[in-house]
Amino acid sequence: MFPDKLPILVSIFNQINSLNLLVRNPLYLYLLLIGSISSCSLLPPEEASFGYLEIPNVSLQTTPSAGYPSHAIKDIWVYADGEDLGVYTVPATIPVLSAGEPKRFQVRGGVKVNGNNATSREYPFYNEVILNEVVGEDQNISRNINFTYKPEAVFDLVEDFESGNQFDSEIDGDAQTFVQRVTGESPYGNHCGYIHLSGDNDAIEVSHSASFPNSNNKQGAVFLEFDYKCDEKIFVGTILEEGGLLVKDYKILVTETDTWKKFYLDLTEEISKSSVIKYKVVFSSTLISGGTEANIYLDNIKLIHF
Ligand SMILES: [Ca+2]
Ligand SMILES: [Ca+2]
Numbered sequence: 001m002f003p004d005k006l007p008i009l010v011s012i013f014n015q016i017n018s019l020n021l022l023v024r025n026p027l028y029l030y031l032l033l034i035g036s037i038s039s040c041s042l043l044p045p046e047e048a049s050f051g052y053l054e055i056p057n058v059s060l061q062t063t064p065s066a067g068y069p070s071h072a073i074k075d076i077w078v079y080a081d082g083e084d085l086g087v088y089t090v091p092a093t094i095p096v097l098s099a100g101e102p103k104r105f106q107v108r109g110g111v112k113v114n115g116n117n118a119t120s121r122e123y124p125f126y127n128e129v130i131l132n133e134v135v136g137e138d139q140n141i142s143r144n145i146n147f148t149y150k151p152e153a154v155f156d157l158v159e160d161f162e163s164g165n166q167f168d169s170e171i172d173g174d175a176q177t178f179v180q181r182v183t184g185e186s187p188y189g190n191h192c193g194y195i196h197l198s199g200d201n202d203a204i205e206v207s208h209s210a211s212f213p214n215s216n217n218k219q220g221a222v223f224l225e226f227d228y229k230c231d232e233k234i235f236v237g238t239i240l241e242e243g244g245l246l247v248k249d250y251k252i253l254v255t256e257t258d259t260w261k262k263f264y265l266d267l268t269e270e271i272s273k274s275s276v277i278k279y280k281v282v283f284s285s286t287l288i289s290g291g292t293e294a295n296i297y298l299d300n301i302k303l304i305h306f
Helices: 002-016 019-024 026-041
Strands: 051-055 058-061 075-080 083-089 092-096 102-111 129-134 140-142 145-148 154-159 180-183 191-198 203-207 222-230 234-242 245-254 257-266 276-286 293-305
Touching: 075 092, 083 092, 102 145, 129 145, 191 203, 191 276, 222 234, 245 257, 245 276, 257 293, 276 293
Parallel strands: 051 140, 058 145
Antiparallel strands: 051 092, 075 083, 075 102, 102 129, 154 293, 180 191, 191 293, 203 276, 222 257, 222 293, 234 245, 234 276
16 A cells, blocks of 8 residues: 555655745645645555454443443444544444454443433443454454443442332332332342322332432542333432532433333533532432322432542
8 A cells, every 4th residue: 555655755755855845825825735735645545454443232230239231322432542433323333444453442331311312422331342353355243242341430329129128218208109119010130119100199209328428439420320110201300419508409300112112311510519418319200290100110210439
């Protein structure tokens, strides 16, 4: 490839020697640039050699302290030797230029945040996966990706309802509405949390027992993950201790779904503030007028920061 480009390089070098002319005459610089661009485009197209890196599937592996490995990694962010190759929906086929050369691929997990399905974000708590590969010309290399949580990720809360239930802090004042552990309803293990609303017991507002000190948070990203299935809307927010006051604020409304989904709620702005002394998260739901009952299932509620 290089010998073919040599005449072009020599030509550009000769033209750069006419620097005085360039400085005096911007039109000449413009013509030179146009000429150089056209010269490059004259290279025969067969010089570009492609191979393909295929990622058919991604998974998540967790240690026991990080709970059940449920995830909703829909996309991957891919880099090769530090160069951004773009965002690809899984299963992904990534064209790789300069086939035949060893490359170091960095693959990062992308998720939809705050219910916004239009954009993907690199999830800050998943390790990137490194693949050192030589993708030959016209070759397809297939690799499944197994993500893990970063060791520096701190889990304030991992509630999988398998051996208990930390969401027992009653706020709404109606003891008949609460999170109960149920069996056989969750695809993630044997148990999940269940909220039933009906009749006069039409509202729930509930939090977990422990409040977490912000002194333990490096004030980077903070996310709440949870799996859910519900036939009534759920509000999710924070209860923050700031300046001697408890401030409750709802951040997001989660809509109904008849299949289990995973939500990634970004609480960085709310919790990673120096004014926050302690924090909790809060779930709430109210039966819409005319509704007779609501069924809300929750599992794998994880509150994570650095
Ligand atoms: Ca569970
Ligand atoms: Ca209640």
